[in-house]
Amino acid sequence: MSMNSTDQSSYPRADVAPPSGKLFPHKHLLGIWGLDPTAIKHLLDVADGYVDLNRQAVKSTETCRGLTQINLFFENSTRTLMSFEIAGKRLGLDTISMSTGTSSIKKGETLLDTAATLNAMHPDVLVMRHADSGAVKLLSEKMDCAVINAGDGRAEHPTQALLDALTIRRRKGSIHGQTIVISGDVAHSRVARSNIYLLNAMGARVRLVAPPTLLPADIDRLGVEVFHHMEQGLEGADVVMMLRLQNERMQGAFLPSLREYYHFWGLTREKLKVAKDDVLVMHPGPMNRGVEIASDVADDLDRSAIEEQVEMGVAVRMACIDVLTRDLRNGERS
Ligand code: NCD
Numbered sequence: 001m002s003m004n005s006t007d008q009s010s011y012p013r014a015d016v017a018p019p020s021g022k023l024f025p026h027k028h029l030l031g032i033w034g035l036d037p038t039a040i041k042h043l044l045d046v047a048d049g050y051v052d053l054n055r056q057a058v059k060s061t062e063t064c065r066g067l068t069q070i071n072l073f074f075e076n077s078t079r080t081l082m083s084f085e086i087a088g089k090r091l092g093l094d095t096i097s098m099s100t101g102t103s104s105i106k107k108g109e110t111l112l113d114t115a116a117t118l119n120a121m122h123p124d125v126l127v128m129r130h131a132d133s134g135a136v137k138l139l140s141e142k143m144d145c146a147v148i149n150a151g152d153g154r155a156e157h158p159t160q161a162l163l164d165a166l167t168i169r170r171r172k173g174s175i176h177g178q179t180i181v182i183s184g185d186v187a188h189s190r191v192a193r194s195n196i197y198l199l200n201a202m203g204a205r206v207r208l209v210a211p212p213t214l215l216p217a218d219i220d221r222l223g224v225e226v227f228h229h230m231e232q233g234l235e236g237a238d239v240v241m242m243l244r245l246q247n248e249r250m251q252g253a254f255l256p257s258l259r260e261y262y263h264f265w266g267l268t269r270e271k272l273k274v275a276k277d278d279v280l281v282m283h284p285g286p287m288n289r290g291v292e293i294a295s296d297v298a299d300d301l302d303r304s305a306i307e308e309q310v311e312m313g314v315a316v317r318m319a320c321i322d323v324l325t326r327d328l329r330n331g332e333r334s
Contacts, residue, residue, distance in 0.1 A: 024323045028140045028147040031156035032197040040198060044166050047312070047319035051170075054090070054314055064325055065092035067124035072114075073150065074100045074130045079285055079310055080150050080159070084127045087317035093125065111135060115142040124328060125321055128152075133190075146324035148317075154188050154216075160284050161194035163316040165202065167309050168239055171280050176203035181233055181275075182224075183209040184243030184265065184292045187216045191284045192243055196222050209233030211265065230264065230271050237275040241282045242267050242293045258291050268294045272303075280305050 023042035032040070053059055069088040073081050081097060088095035109117075111130075118126065119142060126147045128136045133153030140147035151157040168175055180199055186192045186208050193216075199206050206224045208215065219226060227233030234240065245261070272279060281297055281304045289295045298304055 027324070028149075029158050029320050029324060030137050030140060030147065030149045032158045032161050032194045032201070033156065035158075035198075035201070037201050040162070040165070040201060043162055043316070043319050043323060044169060046323055047162070047166050047315040048170075050090075050315035050318040050322075051166075051312065054311070054318075059090050061091055063091045063322055064088075064124075064329065067093045067325060067328070068122070069093040069095040069125040069127065069321065070118055070121075070123045071095065071097040071150075072100070072118070072126060072128045073097070074128075074135075075151065077129060077150070079313060080129065080157075083310070083313040084148075084150060084159075084317050087314050087321055088125070090314070091318055091321055093321070111139060112142055115139045119143050119145075124325055146328075148320055148324070151190050154190050154193065156194045156197075157190040157284075158194050159313070159317055159320060160191045161198040162320070163309055163312040164191075164195055164241065164282060164284070165198055166312045166316055167282065167305050168280065170312075171305060171308075172238060175199060177205070178238040179205045179207065179236060180239040180241065181207045181209055181237045182241045182243065183230070183233065183267065185214045185245045186210050186243065187214045188246035189243050192241075195241065196224060200224075207233050207237070209265075230267075231274055234271060235274045237279055239280045239282060240267060240272070240275060241284075242287075243284070244286060244288055245291060262291055266290070266292055266294060267297050269297060269300075272297065279303060282306065282309060284309065 024039045026035070026039070053061065071081060071084050085095050085097055124145050126143055126145055127150050128139060128147065129150040130136055130152050133155035136147065136149040136152045149156055149158055151160070165175055168178065168180070172178055182192050182195060196206055200223045207227060208219070208224050209227045209230055212228065215226065267281065281300070283293060283298065283306050285306065287293055287298060289298060298306060
């Protein structure tokens with residue numbers, strides 16, 4: 001049963017024209033919120049071209065040769081950090097990843113002092129991940145270069161939503177009109193939030209399936225339908241995105257036990273029977289097998305797009321770096 005359905009009119013729709021003549025009129029990529037459908041579509045179109053390049057033997061281009069990219073990750077990451085590094089290298093940038101464990105941040109330097117220090121080295125792209133929501137935006141205000149948010153707290157993870165969108169668009173032909181279920185720990189998930197903004201903007205029907213304790217407080221304003229039973233939420237779904245239980249962001253007990261969680265909320269073949277026959281199963285990783293997803297579902301080559309998501313991640317990050325540095329390369333930016 002749908003518990004909650006809200007007005008989606010506050011979301012940018014696919015027929016809204018961009019505010020300027022440019023397809024992507026932004027200096028930074030801090031979130032999906034505030035991007036119109038034309039800008040989103042542009043990034044996906046550019047990324048499509050990079051998917052083809054990445055499947056060739058020789059993958060490097062000279063597109064951004066001479067530019068410098070710094071990856072500044074204050075939180076652990078495997079696929080996001082690796083794919084930003086690979087993306088930068090394939091575009092010809094000099095990429096440097098700074099480990100916060102060995103930096104002066106451990107000596108007490110503030111985020112803004114770190115920003116000023118890095119800014120003085122004239123990077124052209126800064127990719128940043130931080131545990132606090134809003135930290136990447138704060139830093140972007142002190143940087144002259146393009147800043148890309150690689151995940152801030154529970155707020156946004158725009159490149160993850162873009163790579164998910166590219167995966168869906170390539171598999172299903174379009175995002176518009178698809179019934180897309182996001183299930184699991186929505187409350188702590190920046191992936192869910194960015195996906196909700198993007199999928200709504202592109203005309204998908206978004207359902208959240210989660211226990212009430214794992215839903216965000218502002219759920220009524222997100223433009224989604226909410227279900228508290230897996231079988232009801234999965235009925236007729238085209239796509240199911242499962243989310244990891246983010247134990248590191250939980251203070252106190254949100255769940256009785258992991259076994260019980262799997263029983264009610266874990267994605268199994270049995271529960272998937274009510275979804276469309278060609279349902280696409282997605283997960284941003286890292287996965288907790290046997291907690292939010294059964295191994296045989298995650299590894300089902302016919303339905304699981306989990307590895308494809310990783311592949312799309314490199315292409316999407318190349319597209320973001322390419323698009324955000326175009327003015328600079330064309331000599332338009334001071
Ligand atoms: C996610 C993240 O860090 O937000 N992972 C990722 O970037 N692929 C999701 C998670 O940590 O569960």
